[in-house]
Amino acid sequence: MQIGFVGLGKMGANMVKRLIADGHDVVAYDLSEEAVTAAEAEGARGARSLEELAAGLDQPRAVWVMVPHGKPTEETIRSLGGVLAEGDLVVDGGNSEFKEDREHAAWLSEKGVRFVDAGVSGGVWGLKLGYCMMIGGADDDVQRLAPALDTLAPPDGWLHCGPVSSGHFVKMVHNGIEYGLMQAYAEGLEILEKSEYELDLGAIAELWKHGSVIRSWLLELAADALRDDPHLEKTRGYVDDSGEGRWTVFEAINESVPAPVIALSLMMRMRSRQDESFAAKVNAALRAEFGGHVIGEAGTIH
Numbered sequence: 431m432q433i434g435f436v437g438l439g440k441m442g443a444n445m446v447k448r449l450i451a452d453g454h455d456v457v458a459y460d461l462s463e464e465a466v467t468a469a470e471a472e473g474a475r476g477a478r479s480l481e482e483l484a485a486g487l488d489q490p491r492a493v494w495v496m497v498p499h500g501k502p503t504e505e506t507i508r509s510l511g512g513v514l515a516e517g518d519l520v521v522d523g524g525n526s527e528f529k530e531d532r533e534h535a536a537w538l539s540e541k542g543v544r545f546v547d548a549g550v551s552g553g554v555w556g557l558k559l560g561y562c563m564m565i566g567g568a569d570d571d572v573q574r575l576a577p578a579l580d581t582l583a584p585p586d587g588w589l590h591c592g593p594v595s596s597g598h599f600v601k602m603v604h605n606g607i608e609y610g611l612m613q614a615y616a617e618g619l620e621i622l623e624k625s626e627y628e629l630d631l632g633a634i635a636e637l638w639k640h641g642s643v644i645r646s647w648l649l650e651l652a653a654d655a656l657r658d659d660p661h662l663e664k665t666r667g668y669v670d671d672s673g674e675g676r677w678t679v680f681e682a683i684n685e686s687v688p689a690p691v692i693a694l695s696l697m698m699r700m701r702s703r704q705d706e707s708f709a710a711k712v713n714a715a716l717r718a719e720f721g722g723h724v725i726g727e728a729g730t731i732h
Contacts, residue, residue, distance in 0.1 A: 549601020
């Protein structure tokens with residue numbers, strides 16, 4: 431099919447490559463000229479503006495947006511609303527909050543432009559393995575995209591979850607679960623690493639991949655990382671978040687659903703960004719006050 435693609439970062443560029451490899455006609459745009467030129471080298475038709483992108487597509491058009499969530503997505507969708515026409519379709523494949531999808535769909539609908547939200551999982555491995563995609567939108571709009579979705583996903587790798595915003599809602603919870611799984615692996619491997627035994631963590635992770643009840647793709651990635659750097663000495667323990675984990679926790683609170691594992695895994699990511707926790711300093715000071723316990727010098731770990 432013919433499709434416009436806005437946003438050629440790590441995910442977007444690889445998605446364009448996968449589409450072109452399967453014979454789709456892609457018009458690609460990014461703020462970076464280098465990114466557009468790279469897409470052209472892969473076989474895409476490059477555009478230097480959203481107006482040029484729209485002009486390069488036959489109506490009714492389909493344009494996939496793959497830019498950071500928040501203001502970049504908001505500005506891109508509003509700009510597209512100014513250059514697209516009635517019957518055209520915008521797909522938000524970024525990590526937008528599901529509530530924003532409803533606003534974007536309502537605003538575009540005033541101009542007769544359709545909207546679909548796509549939660550995309552797969553990371554940089556998606557180019558080779560395909561992307562798992564969670565889709566929200568009207569039946570007719572999703573079916574229009576089916577040829578592209580079939581290409582981007584592995585077999586049985588995409589699902590029409592429900593109406594607009596349901597795709598990003600499912601992807602949000604998916605990422606919350608991911609946080610919990612990652613934290614469980616992290617804690618378990620640290621217990622092994624700190625033990626009295628001289629354990630080969632890479633070999634253990636590799637072992638668990640074969641028949642263990644905790645085997646998963648995340649475990650495969652852990653085995654790869656530990657094979658290259660057994661004690662992760664080259665890795666800084668700073669863990670960011672894209673927002674979806676905290677949105678999952680907010681929604682759990684709104685729905686009165688207890689989600690302690692996901693909530694605590696989010697807190698641990700926040701803890702990883704502190705050189706030294708002020709809360710830990712308060713605890714140390716209190717122990718010194720009531721029990722006379724020795725406080726270590728600043729920057730010293732005891």
